[in-house]
Amino acid sequence: MDGVQTQTLRQGLDDASGLAILRNVSLRPWRPRMIGTSCHDVIVIGTGPAGAMAAYELGKQGIRTLLIEKATLPRDKPCGGGLTAKVLDLLPFDLDAVIEQTIRQVELRWRLGKPVLRGGERVLVGMVQRARFDALLVDKALGTGSVTLMDDTALEALHQDPGRVEVRTSRGTFVARMVIGADGANGQSARLLGALRTRHLMPAIEADIAIEAGELERWQNRLQLDIGTLRGAYGWVFPKGDRLNVGVGAICGAGTRGSDLRAYAKRHRLHTVGATARTLRQVGFVLPLRQPGEQIEWGRVLLAGDAAGLVEAFTGEGIYWALRSGLIAAASVSTRLTVGGPPAYEAAIDRELMPDLLAARRWAHIYLWWPRICHVLPARSRRVWQGVEHLLNGKRRFSELSARLGPLAPLAERIPATLK
Numbered sequence: 001m002d003g004v005q006t007q008t009l010r011q012g013l014d015d016a017s018g019l020a021i022l023r024n025v026s027l028r029p030w031r032p033r034m035i036g037t038s039c040h041d042v043i044v045i046g047t048g049p050a051g052a053m054a055a056y057e058l059g060k061q062g063i064r065t066l067l068i069e070k071a072t073l074p075r076d077k078p079c080g081g082g083l084t085a086k087v088l089d090l091l092p093f094d095l096d097a098v099i100e101q102t103i104r105q106v107e108l109r110w111r112l113g114k115p116v117l118r119g120g121e122r123v124l125v126g127m128v129q130r131a132r133f134d135a136l137l138v139d140k141a142l143g144t145g146s147v148t149l150m151d152d153t154a155l156e157a158l159h160q161d162p163g164r165v166e167v168r169t170s171r172g173t174f175v176a177r178m179v180i181g182a183d184g185a186n187g188q189s190a191r192l193l194g195a196l197r198t199r200h201l202m203p204a205i206e207a208d209i210a211i212e213a214g215e216l217e218r219w220q221n222r223l224q225l226d227i228g229t230l231r232g233a234y235g236w237v238f239p240k241g242d243r244l245n246v247g248v249g250a251i252c253g254a255g256t257r258g259s260d261l262r263a264y265a266k267r268h269r270l271h272t273v274g275a276t277a278r279t280l281r282q283v284g285f286v287l288p289l290r291q292p293g294e295q296i297e298w299g300r301v302l303l304a305g306d307a308a309g310l311v312e313a314f315t316g317e318g319i320y321w322a323l324r325s326g327l328i329a330a331a332s333v334s335t336r337l338t339v340g341g342p343p344a345y346e347a348a349i350d351r352e353l354m355p356d357l358l359a360a361r362r363w364a365h366i367y368l369w370w371p372r373i374c375h376v377l378p379a380r381s382r383r384v385w386q387g388v389e390h391l392l393n394g395k396r397r398f399s400e401l402s403a404r405l406g407p408l409a410p411l412a413e414r415i416p417a418t419l420k
């Protein structure tokens with residue numbers, strides 16, 4: 001492992017002055033010594049939560065892993081950066097260095113009207129900036145001693161031979177026994193494998209807005225959600241240190257016109273931060289949904305996280321599912337390298353993650369058809385709000401919800417699990 005890299009990432013994380021400093025941290029380029037001939041056990045493509053988590057887990061087991069990243073690290077990623085309480089429980093290390101706010105209260109708005117406050121003492125969400133959070137995960141992977149990082153290196157092509165995979169990148173060709181593609185929603189690995197053709201994409205627009213010191217108190221420990229303003233869309237305000245992440249996203253891909261979503265983004269921002277607020281950055285991106293049964297494993301190559309379309313459609317949460325799929329990918333790869341046996345990753349994802357992801361899409365239809373219910377119930381019913389909290393902290397799963405409807409359960413099961 002290159003000690004210089006690890007140290008530089010740590011310096012960036014330890015610096016309390018945040019993203020601006022992180023952006024100025026440049027990692028010394030890692031020079032591969034044996035381009036074209038070096039054989040790794042595993043190559044992981046992408047250093048988001050899915051790739052970094054998979055590399056960390058493989059590294060812990062002493063599996064020689066090469067982690068390839070297109071961007072120069074640390075890099076930012078369009079994302080609200082909300083880690084639900086179940087993510088905080090899942091990660092085996094301390095996140096204090098990167099959590100900027102812990103959210104205990106949620107303001108619920110209907111059509112940008114007067115907010116209703118819910119929540120109390122329990123931590124529901126931890127807010128992070130992705131550059132810092134992802135850098136921490138990469139740092140943990142490098143810390144295992146078995147993971148090597150090459151940033152500034154983009155995947156270009158994949159070629160499978162019996163027993164090995166060749167990975168062509170912008171900085172040479174590398175060989176591994178197995179490959180995990182974790183390069184995100186627009187990633188090259190899913191594109192090369194033809195997996196993007198059937199993906200449902202949920203569009204989102206977000207902006208970082210500077211907030212004045214006097215306003216910080218107003219957003220202390222609380223976030224805001226707006227629903228009902230645009231059909232099938234929702235808006236959020238997520239506070240981070242010195243800025244607010246303000247965004248809108250839509251459940252329907254083709255069903256939402258880009259111009260409508262842009263108009264909603266503008267209106268939402270006006271109603272939440274006012275006309276004079278300073279926009280630091282604005283970006284549009286997509287959240288991908290895997291169709292039921294869609295292939296995500298090809299012999300020695302498998303896809304994880306957004307590259308596999310593993311986003312939860314109802315809330316747009318992707319980080320938890322990226323981490324989970326990274327862990328499942330690592331376990332599956334490790335078994336195949338040590339014990340052998342047939343590919344089992346896709347089956348494990350279908351068994352462990354897809355039931356909840358598909359159930360969430362059914363509930364997303366309720367939001368599409370009767371959005372008012374999705375505001376009124378959590379805003380007025382203590383029991384329903386408690387259910388929401390349990391979904392955030394992992395005590396309850398989407399796949400268990402319909403069973404709680406009693407005689408209406410079979411009806412809920414008939415709601416489509418695919419979105420258009």
Ligand SMILES: Cc1cc2nc3c(=O)[nH]c(=O)nc-3n(C[C@H](O)[C@H](O)[C@H](O)COP(=O)(O)OP(=O)(O)OC[C@H]3O[C@@H](n4cnc5c(N)ncnc54)[C@H](O)[C@@H]3O)c2cc1C
Nearest residue numbers: 046048049050070079080081082155183184305306318319
């Ligand atoms: C606007 C918006 C807001 C969101 N808010 C939240 C939220 O608040 N909470 C939440 O849980 N989820 C949120 N999500 C979803 C979340 O961001 C993703 O689900 C999550 O980042 C997926 O992680 P990943 O590791 O699969 O991919 P990514 O985080 O996208 O990481 C992929 C990595 O691969 C690299 N890469 C890309 N192409 C190549 C290549 N050719 N070669 C090598 N490397 C490559 C990229 O640079 C990147 O580092 C949001 C998404 C959007 C768009």
